Amino acid sequence: MKKIDVCLSPDLIHLYDLSDKNVVVVDILRATSCMVAGLANGVRSITPFADLEACRTMKDLGYLIAGERGGEKVEGFDLGNSPLEYMAAKVKGQKVAVTTTNGTVAIDRSGKAVRVIIGAFLNISAVAEYLKQKKESAVIFCAGWKGTVNLEDSLYAGALVEKLQNDFANGSDAPLLVQSSWQHMKHDLAGFIKNSSHAKRLNRLDIHADIDFCMREDEFDVVPVLSGQELVVNNSQA
Amino acid sequence: MKKIDVCLSPDLIHLYDLSDKNVVVVDILRATSCMVAGLANGVRSITPFADLEACRTMKDLGYLIAGERGGEKVEGFDLGNSPLEYMAAKVKGQKVAVTTTNGTVAIDRSGKAVRVIIGAFLNISAVAEYLKQKKESAVIFCAGWKGTVNLEDSLYAGALVEKLQNDFANGSDAPLLVQSSWQHMKHDLAGFIKNSSHAKRLNRLDIHADIDFCMREDEFDVVPVLSGQELVVNNSQA
Numbered sequence: 294m295k296k297i298d299v300c301l302s303p304d305l306i307h308l309y310d311l312s313d314k315n316v317v318v319v320d321i322l323r324a325t326s327c328m329v330a331g332l333a334n335g336v337r338s339i340t341p342f343a344d345l346e347a348c349r350t351m352k353d354l355g356y357l358i359a360g361e362r363g364g365e366k367v368e369g370f371d372l373g374n375s376p377l378e379y380m381a382a383k384v385k386g387q388k389v390a391v392t393t394t395n396g397t398v399a400i401d402r403s404g405k406a407v408r409v410i411i412g413a414f415l416n417i418s419a420v421a422e423y424l425k426q427k428k429e430s431a432v433i434f435c436a437g438w439k440g441t442v443n444l445e446d447s448l449y450a451g452a453l454v455e456k457l458q459n460d461f462a463n464g465s466d467a468p469l470l471v472q473s474s475w476q477h478m479k480h481d482l483a484g485f486i487k488n489s490s491h492a493k494r495l496n497r498l499d500i501h502a503d504i505d506f507c508m509r510e511d512e513f514d515v516v517p518v519l520s521g522q523e524l525v526v527n528n529s530q531a
Numbered sequence: 532m533k534k535i536d537v538c539l540s541p542d543l544i545h546l547y548d549l550s551d552k553n554v555v556v557v558d559i560l561r562a563t564s565c566m567v568a569g570l571a572n573g574v575r576s577i578t579p580f581a582d583l584e585a586c587r588t589m590k591d592l593g594y595l596i597a598g599e600r601g602g603e604k605v606e607g608f609d610l611g612n613s614p615l616e617y618m619a620a621k622v623k624g625q626k627v628a629v630t631t632t633n634g635t636v637a638i639d640r641s642g643k644a645v646r647v648i649i650g651a652f653l654n655i656s657a658v659a660e661y662l663k664q665k666k667e668s669a670v671i672f673c674a675g676w677k678g679t680v681n682l683e684d685s686l687y688a689g690a691l692v693e694k695l696q697n698d699f700a701n702g703s704d705a706p707l708l709v710q711s712s713w714q715h716m717k718h719d720l721a722g723f724i725k726n727s728s729h730a731k732r733l734n735r736l737d738i739h740a741d742i743d744f745c746m747r748e749d750e751f752d753v754v755p756v757l758s759g760q761e762l763v764v765n766n767s768q769a
Contacts, residue, residue: 301680305542308678440546442539444704466682466728473723474708477715485711490704 296430297457298464299450299471303395304440306402315429316406317420317453319413320436321445322491323374324396326413326507327359328524331379333416333513335386338523342392343401351390357383359391364494367392375503376415388523395436400519403434409519414449414507419514421456423527430464431457444489445507448482451475452510482508534668535695536702537688537709541633542678544640553667554644555658555691557651558674559683560729561612562634564651564745565597566762569617571654571751573624576761580630581639589628595621597629602732605630613741614653626761633674638757641672647757652687652745657752659694661765668702669695682727683745686720689713690748720746 300306319325328339342348345360345367352358352371359372359379366373372384374393391397403409407429412420424431433453435446451471454463463469478485483505486492492504506512516527538544557563566577580586583598583605590596590609597610597617604611610622612631629635641647645667650658662669671691673684689709692701701707716723721743724730730742744750754765 301539302543304546305540305678305680308542438704440543441703442543442705442708444707447704447708463726463728465679466676466685467680469682469723469726470680470685470708470712473712473715477711485707488701488707490701 294462295428295460296464297433297454297461297468299433299435299454299467301435301442301447301467302437302440303399303402306434309432311403311406311432313429314406315408315410315424315427315431316403317410317412317424317431317433318396318399318403318436319433319446319449320393320396320399321413321449321507322495323376323503323507324391324393324436325411326415327374327376327379328411328517329413329415329513329515330376331384331389332517332524332526333515334380336379336384337386337388338525339389339391339517340523341397341400342390343398345392348390348392356388356390359389361393363394375500376506377503395438399434399436411517411524412449412453414452414510415512416515417449417453418456418511419516421453423516424457425460431461438491443491445486445491447471448475448478452479532700533666533698534702535671535692535699535706536668537671537673537692537705539673539680539685539705540675540678541637541640544672547670549641549644549670551667552644553646553648553662553665553669554641555648555650555662555669555671556634556637556641556674557671557684557687558631558634558637559651559687559745560733561614561741561745562629562631562674563649564653565612565614565617566649566755567651567653567751567753568614569622569627570755570762570764571753572618574617574622575624575626576763577627577629577755578761579635579638580628581636583630586628586630594626594628597627599631601632613738614744615741633676637672637674649755649762650687650691652690652748653750654753655687655691656694656749657754659691661754662695663698669699676729681729683724683729685709686713686716690717
């Protein structure tokens with residue numbers, strides 16, 4: 294049986310052999326929610342950069358540049374890290390280069406995987422169906438916060454594990470841990486997320502609408518996959 | 532308010548500043564359960580070694596040597612890693628040198644803490660009371676399994692966070708995660724633990740009695756603390 298595993302932090306990814314697995318990168322607040330929202334709304338491609346200055350140079354190549362550090366938009370960049378920005382008319386049909394505090398680091402560390410898939414609550418059922426159709430085992434890779442575990446990515450992992458439980462066996466205890474957390478919290482998700490460290494940070498930046506949006510399930514049915522250096526919508530069933 | 536935090540793996544401990552905190556090291560199956568059981572039953576001291584060969588040399592100094600790798604007793608050692616062995620008559624009054632796969636590694640990485648305390652379900656309330664009496668913030672340090680998260684250490688962390696919730700604020704999302712898991716699983720702990728990876732490993736070694744014993748709460752009221760290189764029972768209220 295295929296296996297599902299969960300990596301709770303980029304600082305633990307060295308413990309996982311990704312070479313024969315699909316990886317779902319998740320950074321709910323807000324990098325991967327932005328990517329899903331953007332690609333579902335006509336963004337042509339999204340190229341992630343772990344390094345901010347490398348991202349900045351893409352402006353000269355005609356890209357819109359998107360950047361966030363510590364939850365705030367980078368000076369001189371076209372876009373910050375709000376999924377609502379990624380759905381604006383000016384972004385449609387454009388190529389976007391993006392760098393964020395946690396999400397793009399996790400994508401960068403997923404390089405050896407068979408496929409790198411972008412997950413968010415916004416497309417959770419589409420990602421679950423995609424993984425079920427593939428023959429490989431999978432790792433859900435939580436971007437966390439500067440190496441530490443965070444609640445919203447862990448809960449997403451628990452929700453996705455729950456959707457996969459008839460098709461995948463658990464690869465370690467981490468799926469059990471996050472799934473039990475999800476089962477405990479799912480009935481009052483908004484309440485628990487308000488107590489999370491990340492939501493408190495974002496509250497300081499007045500981004501309640503973003504949090505509400507990022508916690509919505511199945512707004513979109515796109516499955517962004519990494520193709521070369523670019524994230525694009527999976528159309529090919531590749 | 533004092534803070535409580537949870538480190539889910541030795542590979543994440545670099546993210547925590549331990550220099551002004553008490554650390555509770557936990558390796559439920561079975562290193563810290565052995566330490567608590569032994570010290571509660573008259574073992575004079577327990578000296579942890581991360582390195583197996585360094586531990587072996589202590590035999591010449593009159594210590595009983597205890598060693599486990601991958602769940603099995605090390606060839607030529609006096610004791611393995613069963614809490615029941617640590618309660619035998621021959622161990623009473625003796626000094627023990629011990630090395631294990633995960634638990635002694637975590638103790639080794641706690642060196643900078645104000646105090647290093649040994650936690651297990653066997654002494655959970657005693658540890659909670661001890662932490663409440665101290666002025667420092669605390670980190671619960673789960674030994675895990677070769678770097679990965681494990682269920683029984685995470686659940687212990689959740690149970691201890693729950694006991695501390697009126698006296699400590701959460702230092703990150705990790706306490707929220709493990710506490711919710713504990714709340715979901717505590718009503719059928721034996722059932723969930725049977726599904727954990729570590730219990731499955733131990734099942735192969737036929738050690739059901741150890742698992743049952745290690746999951747008992749408050750069998751003992753000792754609080755082992757590291758004093759120099761030795762774990763001893765806290766008598767001094769230091």
